[in-house]
Amino acid sequence: MLDSxxxxxxxxxxxxxxxxxxxxxxxKIGILLANLGTPDNYDYWSMRRYLNEFLSDRRVxxxxxxxxxxxxxxxxxxxxxxxxxxxxKSIWNExxxxxxxxxxxxxxxxxxxxxxxxxxxxxxxxxFCMRYGNPSTRSKVAAMTAxxxxxxxxxxxxxxxxxxxxxxxxxxxxxxxxxxxxQPTTRTVDxxxxxxxxxxxxxxxxxxxxxxxxxxPDILVCSYHGVPIRYLMEGDPYxxxxxxxxxxxxxxxxxxxxxxxTTFQSKFGPEEWLQPYTVEEVxxxxxxxxxxxxxxxxxxxxxxxxxxxxxxxxxxESFEEAGGEQFTYIPCLNDDDAHITALCNTxxxxxxxxxxxxx
Ligand SMILES: C=CC1=C(C)c2cc3[nH]c(cc4nc(cc5[nH]c(cc1n2)c(C)c5CCC(=O)O)C(CCC(=O)O)=C4C)c(C)c3C=C
Ligand SMILES: [Fe+2]
Ligand SMILES: [Fe+2]
Numbered sequence: 544m545l546d547s548x549x550x551x552x553x554x555x556x557x558x559x560x561x562x563x564x565x566x567x568x569x570x571k572i573g574i575l576l577a578n579l580g581t582p583d584n585y586d587y588w589s590m591r592r593y594l595n596e597f598l599s600d601r602r603v604x605x606x607x608x609x610x611x612x613x614x615x616x617x618x619x620x621x622x623x624x625x626x627x628x629x630x631x632k633s634i635w636n637e638x639x640x641x642x643x644x645x646x647x648x649x650x651x652x653x654x655x656x657x658x659x660x661x662x663x664x665x666x667x668x669x670x671f672c673m674r675y676g677n678p679s680t681r682s683k684v685a686a687m688t689a690x691x692x693x694x695x696x697x698x699x700x701x702x703x704x705x706x707x708x709x710x711x712x713x714x715x716x717x718x719x720x721x722x723x724x725x726q727p728t729t730r731t732v733d734x735x736x737x738x739x740x741x742x743x744x745x746x747x748x749x750x751x752x753x754x755x756x757x758x759x760p761d762i763l764v765c766s767y768h769g770v771p772i773r774y775l776m777e778g779d780p781y782x783x784x785x786x787x788x789x790x791x792x793x794x795x796x797x798x799x800x801x802x803x804x805t806t807f808q809s810k811f812g813p814e815e816w817l818q819p820y821t822v823e824e825v826x827x828x829x830x831x832x833x834x835x836x837x838x839x840x841x842x843x844x845x846x847x848x849x850x851x852x853x854x855x856x857x858x859x860e861s862f863e864e865a866g867g868e869q870f871t872y873i874p875c876l877n878d879d880d881a882h883i884t885a886l887c888n889t890x891x892x893x894x895x896x897x898x899x900x901x902x
Contacts, residue, residue: 568691572667572897573727574659574890575683576652577699577712578845580675581642585631590624596675602711604812627848634851647845648673648700650878651886658887662901668692674712684719687727694728694897698890700844702741702788704734705781707770732893736784736841737791740888744881745788745841746795752837752873760871761833762802764825765789766858767842768849769807769816782817788841808840808858809849821854822861829867836862839873844882846875 582593598604598615636646648671656669668690672683687695699712713731720726735741753759767785775782789805796803806824807817819827821838828836838858840850855872862870876882891900 568689569665570693571665571691572663572894573687573690573692573695574655574667574669574894575680575687575695575697575716576648576655576669576671576886577680577697577716578644578648578671578673579708579712579847580673580677581644581847582628582631583677584640585628585635587624587628590628590631591620593676594623594627595620600675600707600711602714603707630848630852633856634848642848643851644845644847647847647875647877651700651845651883654878654883655886655890658883659890663898666898674715680712680715681719681722684716685722688723688725692727694730696730696732696890696893696897698732698886698893700886701842702734702736702844703767703781703784703842704736704779705770706774706779709734730893730897732889734784735885735889736788738885738889740881740885742788742791742795744876744879744885745792745839747881748873748876748879749792749796749837749839752871756871758835758869760835760837760869762804762828762836763798763873764804764806764821764828764836764838765792766806766808766821766838766840766854767817768809768840769820771812771814771816772818773814775817785842792841808853822858825858825862825867825870826865829862829865834867835869836867837871837873840875843875845877850875 580593580597582589584590595615598619599608599612601608604611631642634643635641636643639646652669652671659667659669668687670683670687672678672680674680684695697713697716699709701708701712704710716729716731720729749763765785765788770779770781785807786805789803793800793803804824806819806821808821810816810820825836825838838854840854843850850872859870859872894900
């Protein structure tokens, strides 16, 4: 039997009527596209903030912070923001005040949203985030859960897996979930480097570019972003996935081995990276008599500093200085319809069991 003081305590305990609860939004599925990130501007401080976040990521540069951070803070970040800032300035979308990577990611998101909303109505919500800089992954995960996304499909927009890209994007997504009181159910999307619809989109972009040329290039150089060779030796499958993309593209185009090749670009620091290096290989090709080449960049889902500036300016220059005559850069898939179809098919495949597929 309760004594009188415990009866009073029990009666004073607060009770919660349904009306006291925070409003619970209608449950939805969030589809969150993720790209690498880009500086907010090309001035020294914007560049420094961006490069600092990027190059402090141990998935990207895995040296001990005791050695790496003094080098980064005192030497690299006192010089690179100027040179990279000048490179970004040369490709900046001045009209919208943002980098091409941002403009293209927005255009891709808009198209994916249109397709997915047409198929699934307000059962889905589509948005994008960046691994570094803005809009942050954390802010978009918070916005999606606040809007009622009880399930989130997280889609790193890299065709190939690399620790330095897909894994770090996923890490940031998982970290963002730690801030959510009511954590949604989640899935992450696998790399799509060998999906027939992605290879088809690539092949169509090459065929379209070749159809507009007077003479067919001697060779197509598939230039992938590089990583240190050590990462491959330590188990990163990126190299093999890039080689497979080139092989599947060659088979789909019905070309001979001599008509297409794989190279790696954007070497950073003193370590040996995946080879052949694009900048050296294009010069070698020119010297070997291949005076007309085309270059594409299948590792990038959107054109960015590494394609518009590095390939189409630096690498082109290396080819021409070695005697090359005709250099054609074939843009990334960006918001091409065939690319959007491949991305939406990939999303539908990964939504199975959550929602009825509509592709
Ligand atoms: C320093 C090590 C780097 C590794 C490893 C790396 C891997 C890697 N990166 C991409 C895609 C992109 N990288 C981009 C820019 C960029 N990358 C590095 C360094 C490494 N990348 C730097 C320092 C920069 C900044 C620009 C510069 O200062 O040179 C971009 C473009 C971003 C933009 O705003 O346009 C993309 C995209 C992949 C796919 C990859 C490994 C597989
Ligand atoms: Fe990079
Ligand atoms: Fe390999």
